Amino acid sequence: MIYSYDRVYPVVKVITFYFLIMDEQDQRNIAERLMAGEKSAISELYDHYGPVLYGIILKIVRSEAIAEDVLQESFIKIWQNGSAYDPARGTLFTWMLNIARNTAIDKTRSSAFRRTTRSQLLDPRVHEKWDQDTQRSTDNIGLKKIVDNLESKYQLVIELIYFQGYTQREVQEYLGIPLGTVKSRTRIALRKLRQIFEEQRIVIIVFLIQTFTLQG
Amino acid sequence: MDKEHFLSSGLLEQYVLGLTDPEETREVERHLEAFPELKKEADAMRKALEQYAMQHSIPPPPHMKSKILSEIEGLDESKTGGAPSQARGGNRSGGWILTLTILSTLALGFLSTMLYQQERQNLQAYKEIKAEYALFRERCEEDKQQLQEAQTLYAFLRHAETQPVELSGTKISPSARAIVYWNEQTKGVFINPVSLPAPPPGKQYQIWADVEGEMINMGLIPKDGGRELHALRFIENPESFNITLEPEGGSEEPTVEQLFVNGKV
Numbered sequence: 508m509i510y511s512y513d514r515v516y517p518v519v520k521v522i523t524f525y526f527l528i529m530d531e532q533d534q535r536n537i538a539e540r541l542m543a544g545e546k547s548a549i550s551e552l553y554d555h556y557g558p559v560l561y562g563i564i565l566k567i568v569r570s571e572a573i574a575e576d577v578l579q580e581s582f583i584k585i586w587q588n589g590s591a592y593d594p595a596r597g598t599l600f601t602w603m604l605n606i607a608r609n610t611a612i613d614k615t616r617s618s619a620f621r622r623t624t625r626s627q628l629l630d631p632r633v634h635e636k637w638d639q640d641t642q643r644s645t646d647n648i649g650l651k652k653i654v655d656n657l658e659s660k661y662q663l664v665i666e667l668i669y670f671q672g673y674t675q676r677e678v679q680e681y682l683g684i685p686l687g688t689v690k691s692r693t694r695i696a697l698r699k700l701r702q703i704f705e706e707q708r709i710v711i712i713v714f715l716i717q718t719f720t721l722q723g
Numbered sequence: 724m725d726k727e728h729f730l731s732s733g734l735l736e737q738y739v740l741g742l743t744d745p746e747e748t749r750e751v752e753r754h755l756e757a758f759p760e761l762k763k764e765a766d767a768m769r770k771a772l773e774q775y776a777m778q779h780s781i782p783p784p785p786h787m788k789s790k791i792l793s794e795i796e797g798l799d800e801s802k803t804g805g806a807p808s809q810a811r812g813g814n815r816s817g818g819w820i821l822t823l824t825i826l827s828t829l830a831l832g833f834l835s836t837m838l839y840q841q842e843r844q845n846l847q848a849y850k851e852i853k854a855e856y857a858l859f860r861e862r863c864e865e866d867k868q869q870l871q872e873a874q875t876l877y878a879f880l881r882h883a884e885t886q887p888v889e890l891s892g893t894k895i896s897p898s899a900r901a902i903v904y905w906n907e908q909t910k911g912v913f914i915n916p917v918s919l920p921a922p923p924p925g926k927q928y929q930i931w932a933d934v935e936g937e938m939i940n941m942g943l944i945p946k947d948g949g950r951e952l953h954a955l956r957f958i959e960n961p962e963s964f965n966i967t968l969e970p971e972g973g974s975e976e977p978t979v980e981q982l983f984v985n986g987k988v
Contacts, residue, residue: 549795553788554819558780565781578783582791583798600773601741657775668740669772670779675742690733697736701771 538599541589549586556600557582560607563670567611577614581607608672656703661696668693726761729754735761739768788819876913876952884908890964890986896920899984903930903964904952912955916944919983922968929969931977932961938977946971963987 540548560581565574584606592602657665667673667681675693679686729735737743738751755762879885885906892899902915914930922928928944942955944966968981 546792546795550788550792550818553791554822557788557819558782559777561783561787562779562781563776566779571784575784575787578787579791579794583795586795587798597741598769598773600776601769604776605741665772665775668742669776675737690737693740693742694733694736697739697768697772700775701768704771704774705767 534599535594538592538594541585541599542592544589548589549582552585552599552603553582556603560603563604564607564611566666566670567608568614573614574611577607577611581610584610604669605672608670612672657696657699661692661699664689664692665696665700726754726758729761735765736768739765739772785820879906879909879911879913880904882906882909882911885911888964888986888988890966890984892984893982895981896983901966901984903955903986905961905988910957912941912957913952914944914955915952916950919944919966922946925971926968927971927973928966928983929973929977930955931965931967932958933963933965934958934960935962938965940973940975943973961988 537548537551541552557578561574561578564577564581565571568574568577581603585603588606592599596602663682664678667678668675673681675686675689678689682689734743734747734751735754738748743751755765885904888903888905890901890903896919899919900917901919902917904911904913904915906912916928919928927946930941930944931938932941933939939958939961940956941958941964944953963985965977965985966983967977967979968983969978
C-alpha cells in the first residue's frame with residue numbers, strides 16, 4: 508500500500524482532533540478537582556477548552572481584543588464559581604460554554620461595545636460573515652468536511668441557540684420563520700449532528716484499521 | 724406523557740440545548756430517570772454538540788494562558804492575604820504547548836515512518852529495475868554481436884567467389900567429413916566440421932594446407948566448438964586441405980598417421 512499525502516493527512520488531523528476531546532470520565536474527574544478548588548484543574552480545562560471557548564466568544568464579539576478579555580473573564584468566573592457547578596444539571600463543558608457565552612453577550616450589550624461595533628452588528632450581511640467565521644475556525648483543525656455535512660440552515664439554528672444563546676422565539680424573529688419551523692429545525696439539526704459524528708467515528712476506525720493493517 | 728409521545732414532543736432536544744424552563748426540565752429529568760435509553764440518547768446528542776462546538780476551536784494567543792493563570796493566582800493571594808499558594812497549575816503553564824508538541828511529534832513520527840517506508844520501497848524497486856535494465860542491456864549487446872557475426876558469415880557464404888571444398892574420411896575414419904569454405908578474393912576461410920569423431924582427451928584437430936608439398940598450419944578446431952563454423956588462417960595457393968589429430972594446442976608439423984580427412988581444392 509502506498510501512503511499518499513492526501514490520504515494520510517486527514518487521518519492525522521482527525522486523530523489529533525479526537526485527542527482533544529475529553530471523555531465523560533475525564534470531565535467528571537476534572538469537575539471534582541475544580542469544585543475542590545485545585546488550580547491544576549483550571550490549567551487543564553484551559554488546555555482542553557480554551558480554544559473552543561475562544562472560538563465561540565470570537566463568534567459573538569467579533570473582535571480579537573475583546574474576545575481575549577472575555578476569555579479571561581470567563582475563566583476567572585469558572586474558577587470562582589467552580590464550587591457551584593452541579594453535575595446533575597449538565598456537563599462541565601455545557602456549563603463552561605454557558606459562562607463564556609453569557610459573558611460575551613453581556614459584553615456586546617455594554618455601551619462601550621455598542622459604540623465601537625454598532626455598524627458591524629447592523630450589517631445585513633451578518634450571515635455571510637458567519638459562514639466565513641465558521642469556515643475559518645474549522646479550517647484551523649482541518650475538519651471542514653464534518654461541519655459541511657450539516658446543511659447550513661441547521662448549522663445556523665444550532666449556532667444561534669447553542670453558541671449565541673438565542674431562545675427559539677428569538678431565532679424566529681431573527682430569521683423571520685415560523686416558530687414551528689424553528690423547533691423542527693432544532694430537532695432535525697441535533698439528530699443529524701448525532702448521526703454525522705457516529706458515522707465519522709466509524710470512518711475513523713475503518714481508516715485506522717486500514718492504515719495499520721494494510722502495510723506492505 | 725409516555726415515551727413515544729415524549730420523544731415526538733421535541734422536549735429532549737430542547738433540554739439538551741438548554742432551552743427548557745424549570746418545569747419542563749423537571750419533566751425531562753423524570754423521563755431520563757425512568758428510561759435509561761432516553762438518557763443514552765440525551766448523552767449522545769450532548770456529545771455530538773460538544774464535538775460540533777470543538778470544530779469551531781480557534782487557538783487563543785499563546786500569552787493568554789499564563790495571563791489568565793496569573794490573574795487567578797493574584798485573586799487568591801489577595802483573598803488569602805498574600806499567602807503563598809504554589810499551585811500545581813503554575814507548573815503546568817506550558818501544558819497547552821506541551822500537548823501540542825507531543826501531538827505534533829506523534830503526527831510527525833507517524834508521517835515520517837510512513838514516508839520512510841515508502842521511500843525504502845521505492846528505492847528497492849528502483850534498484851531491482853536498474854539491475855534488470857543492466858542485464859537487459861548486456862543481453863542486447865550480446866545479441867547484437869551474435870547477429871553481426873551471423874551476418875558476416877552469411878555474407879561470406881553467399882559471396883560469389885566462396886567455394887566449398889569437401890573433405891572426406893581417410894582409412895582410419897571413413898565416415899568423417901568436413902567442409903572448408905574458401906574465398907581467394909576476400910581471403911576468408913571457414914571450416915565446417917560436419918562430422919569428425921570427438922577428439923580423445925588431450926587431443927585436438929588441426930587443419931593444414933598443402934602448398935607445393937609443404938604442410939602449412941591453418942589453425943586449430945576448437946575442442947568444444949561443436950558443429951559451428953570456425954574461421955581459419957588464409958593460405959595462398961593451397962592444393963589440398965588436411966585435418967590431423969594433434970596433441971592439445973597443436974603441433975609444428977602434422978602427424979601424418981593421424982590424418983582424418985582431406986580434400987583437394
